[in-house]
Amino acid sequence: MIEMSEEDTTYQVPIGPIHPALKEPFMINFKLDGETIVDADPHPGMNHRGIEFMGMHRNPLKVIPLSERICGICSIVHQHMYTTAVEHAAGIEPTNRARYIRTIMCELERVHSHVLWAGVAAHEIGFDTHLHFTWKIREKVMDLLEYISGNRVNYSMWTVGGVRRDIPESMHPKIEETLTYYEELYQKLEDIFLGDPSIRLRTKNIGILTKKEALELCGVGPTVRASGVKKDVRIDQPYAAYGDLDLDYVIPSRYGYENTGDVFSKTLVRLKEVVQSIGLIRQCVDQMPDEDIDSEPKKAVLLNKLKKAEGEGIGRIEAPRGEAIHYARLKEGVEELDCWKIRASTYNNLTTYAPMFMGEQIADIPIIAACIDPCIGCMDRAEIVDVSTGKSKSYSHDELHKLSVEKTKKLLEGSL
Amino acid sequence: MKLTKTFDKALWVFHLNSGSCNACDIEIVAAITPRYDAERFGIKLVGSPRHADVLLFTGPVTKKMKERVLRVYEQTPDPKVVMVVGNCGSTTGVFYDSYAVEGPIDTLLPDDAHILYVNGCPTRPENIINGVKEAWLYLEKLRGDDK
């Protein structure tokens, strides 16, 4: 909690927990000196649904649909970690073909998540046309995901020991078509988000996270890669089929930019990862071995096996937002999970808010809050309490958004 | 209560998340972007419950959100329709046996609340648009023979 003293002339701005656009309920307490932010204090827990508790009261296969409902945008990520943790605990190996299918799905999800993020970021700084543009092109990968899995979000593709749906050869042309679509549009995305002078004004040197801070605060994913930290589970500890694929860390210096760790470099890293994902999906499609997709198609037999198993397992993944981990423990003779623990990427990245917000302006709150791509993030209701007079003023999301848009306009007028 | 003519074709919607998994919320946003473009029917997402005719509600209502959800419901001016999007909002869905869930929402709202349900886990954007249309017809009915 932020302490307040009598002589203190700073403002306190609690922001959240209800947000009109998207995202989950969340709250951040800001301390302001005039227009400048001097402290930020996140309060998670509004969205606590007791998932781990529920998981420990169901059999391991019933937990799969629950695990993907931890977060709808990262549904594949959580399914993957959960099933690999259980496989690890019970000593079950997924088939090789299943590994490749899992990799393709993970990368498709990364494309949809990063494109979605780009739209949200554009919206936060007042470019709604770009929001609509990015969400329009995102529909193409949603179509492909639906074509492969049967649903737009929450796919239920995974099972312990493999996957439930195959990607046969007949699906390859459609995959290729989608990948080409993104390749053709990619230059336009880069022109908008990296080339546009007004967007550069709002993202360059804003929300800086230095390499030292990134390492000290244990941030993960694109948030710290933008500061030049080489950290990517896909390379450090390959899972699924990543061991067979050719990939490298996406950090700005690889593309001739500086590793500044500001909003601009975070955008750059995410956009470059879209290209990387396209390449990885191509490699997977080419190399996919001909095998069964599930090592144990009889679910009753599998459940019995899991009931007899004893052990602990860990599932790690590089989610679109960074590294995340599931831990699971099975006990012999007990059908339910004995223990299940989840650590998602946003939890690590929340701590990086403090140095990024420090010294920035109120109008920059929306874009900095969005730049770690939080699975939570609320700007609906902000109340400002003037400590010296005790008066209070409320900022709604709209007002904050307006402030942000006005700043863009002012910058544009100044630069013309 | 009778409604004025201004209700025709211009429903303003406030989106309220009470602890959902985000999937339905993403589909709600997808419903207003170019592919589905619900705004062509005059449907608009607004930033404050005080401007809204329809509350788009998702999530099973977590303990911490319960009080806030009820406050938002009270802040929305009458006549209003609550549109529950997704199975976890209408029945708590996969979260049925949790200690942290207080919902579903229909057990918390006053008895005279007008509630519509849109099913699916997650629901599809087409279904959401259909739901808003139903809400519109519902409000029309409340307008009665004023025409």
Ligand code: SF4
């Ligand atoms: S209905 Fe299902 S998909 Fe929609 S928010 Fe609830 S759990 Fe998520």
